[in-house]
Amino acid sequence: MSDKVILTCTECLSRNYTTTKNKKTHSERIELKKFCKKCGKHTIHKETK
Numbered sequence: 088m089s090d091k092v093i094l095t096c097t098e099c100l101s102r103n104y105t106t107t108k109n110k111k112t113h114s115e116r117i118e119l120k121k122f123c124k125k126c127g128k129h130t131i132h133k134e135t136k
Contacts, residue, residue, distance in 0.1 A: 094132035096123045104132060 088111050094104040103123055116134040123130045 092117060092134045094119060094121065095135045096126060097131045097133055099123065099125050101125045102135070108134070 089107040089109050092108050093102050095102050118133050120129055121132045
């Protein structure tokens with residue numbers, strides 16, 4: 088029941104990471120603090136459709 092999701096940087100809007108998420112346990116969108124290679128710093132990455 089896990090789906091692939093793409094994580095996008097909130098500052099430069101580049102799609103950097105892919106991950107999986109269980110839709111049954113986490114219905115809301117994922118927000119993680121990850122390193123953005125384009126910005127060169129740690130930023131919040133949000134799940135996109």
